[in-house]
Amino acid sequence: MHFPSSPPSLPWRRLLRIALALPLLAAAAVAAPASADTDITVEGLYHTAGAGCHGSDNAEGCLSWKVRIPSAIAPKSATDVTIEADSVPGQWTWTCPSQNGDEVAGTSSFYIDNGDGEPPALIVDSELSSISELYNPLLGEPIGSVKAVSCTPEHLKLTYEISFYLQWDKSSYLDLDLGTTVAAPGADARSYRFTPTVEVSTRNAILQPTVTANKPAASEAHATVSTQDVRVDGAAKDASRFTMTARNDSTTPLSHFTISAGKSKGQAQVGALTCDLTAFGGKVVSATGPAESLSVSSGTAKVPQGKDVTCQVDLTGVVGRNRVKASLTTGNQTFSSDYVNHRPVIEVETHPTDLLVEAEPTGTYEVEVGYTVTFTNTTDANGSSSDIVLRPGIPAGFTLKSVTGTGTPWWVGPDSYALQDDGSLSLRTGDSLNAHSSTTMTFTSTYQVNAEAVTAETWKSLGTCDPQDPSRGLTMQIDVAGSYGGTEAGSQTICTPVTRSGN
Structure with missing residues (x-):
């Protein structure tokens, strides 16, 4: 299915769409017992690298709090969700782009989970200002909107109205990503705390979870992996190519790593994997298939902080829905991103x-x-x-x-x-x-x-x-x-x- 193209992504949106593999995350259910599928959850996310956090050119020290609202909390109906929380002086403050305090940095994003092993599909997203609204791009019907927002560095109160009338036949949910500014993140590992008050208009309870987000030490191994489709003129109909880019986010040079590309869904086979590591003291390393997975080793290469390793992956037999995981493994940590290619016939x-x-x-x-x-x-x-x-x-x-x-x-x-x-x-x-x-x-x-x-x-x-x-x-x-x-x-x-x- 094709959806109309969304407007150009704002910097904050670009950050949220980067595939980050974060080894340390914390999530807490607002009401216990509950699952992420049936009740509200809150999660802390610390982004160690990337572009565009809160409208800036980089994501260093980027902390956000994500509130997930599933359709199960208001089946076939609408509800208001109010989130109110103080910042933590000396740790982090709310990021308020508007001088009037009628906006908090971040996004509201509506997803549908179609199951069958597929990741949830992003349907539409928007900013979190007093005039922000979400519309179903196919039907032109409203999904949600900011009903009220008051933002200062010390305090946030946000009321969001969400309607699940149209999407109740699917497992759908709304993510509210609330952006903050970290005070002097430094190079050491740190923990950040978030204790919001969450009120749902269709319930009689006020909920107060406590969530922690963990920042790894700057010297700890970390990489941001992304994929990009590449068009090849004259290629076979069932062939595809993409590039995998892995950026070293750590202050420690990246060495003794393995890069892999492996099928996780579909009929596609990995035909070839090639990485040019000559700029980092290594060689051009490659593996050929076709196979369900191919891997290459870094050899003598050492990648400095902020530098990118770029690899080319060629696929064959691309028919129907296909997903290939591109990953970098160093020590006992793996950082990855999915390349998705849907080719109907x-x-x-x-x-x-x-x-x-x-x-x-x-x-x-x-x-x-x-x-x-x-x-x-x-x-x-x-x-x-x-x-x-x-x-x-x-x-x-x-x-x-x-x-x-x-x-x-x-x-x-x-x-x-x-x-x-x-x-x-x-x-x-x-x-x-x-x-x-x-x-x-x-x-x-x-x-x-x-x-x-x-x-x-x-x-x-x-x-x-x-x-x-x-x-x-x-x-x-x-x-x-x-x-x-x-x-x-x-x-x-x-x-x-x-x-x-x-x-």
Whole structure:
């Protein structure tokens, strides 16, 4: 499925989308006993590196508190969640971008968990100001909004209204990431504490969890791993390539590490893994497959603080939903990021609905010729069908009067069937096509026949079909435009023989 592109990411959003592998996190359930799936949870996140924390150029000393609100707390209804908390003097303060105090740094993010081993899908996100709202990008319906916010470095009070009416058929949740400024983080390991008061309007309890976030020592091993898709012109349809970048966030040079790329979901195989470590005193190291996982060792390479190791990963057999984990392991710690490639494959079949059509040998009359177009998604990845162009063959003595259809998307109405001067018809039939599903459209072409204007030779040609000879039979060429959702462009021709009755 494709969603409309979101506006350019703000710096804070970019930070939250970086794949960080943090060895030390702490989460506390607001109401016990409870799970992250059924009740509110609070978590502390300390980002040791990255770009764009709180609108700055780097993420050093970036601490945020995440409140997760699952749909289970207000099924088929709306609720207000109010979060109020003091900062901790000498440790951290709230980051308030607006001088009016009507915004706290951070984001509200709405996710749907579709299960089946897939990570939750981010549907939409927004800032946390008094005018911020979340809208379902497909339906244009509101999901949530900041109802009230008061932010000072010492104190935050935020009320967020969230509606789970539209998403109750899925396991959905809202994340509120609240940004802070750390006071003199230093190089040593530290712990930070957060004790908010959380009130839910549809409940009668005031909740006060205590959460801790841990900052590792600056010398402790840590890397930020990210992946980036690479387009390769002329590559095979089932081939893919991405780069993996691992940045050393530690003050200690990174050495004696292993880089791996391994399939965690799907049919894809790792064809090759190559890392150029010559800039760090090492060599170009590589491994070849195809295999489910490939690894290379750093050898003599030593990567200084803030420097990036870049590797290239080539995949084969990319069909359907695929996820490959790119990771760097040093000592007993692994830092990773997922590369996701969903490649649906849509097959197109066309068939006539009649084995033959009989026509009267004399007079003027109408005949109908039917045919079907079927799009089938053969994979476990959601895709889309395609727009089509119908190009009927019109023999001498035949006049195409109309084309009608059933099974088309709802927006293809009667006005869509206006014929062009050459008899062709363009239809906007492209639509989403779920995994392992199909859709069939049936079309009927109505011809007026002036039998006296049809020569004996034409009747003879119309009586048989020959795939190598488009002049035989009554033909319909169907041009498939193709789509980014797995349908390839192409043309297919259907032929129906027409015989004179009594012959």
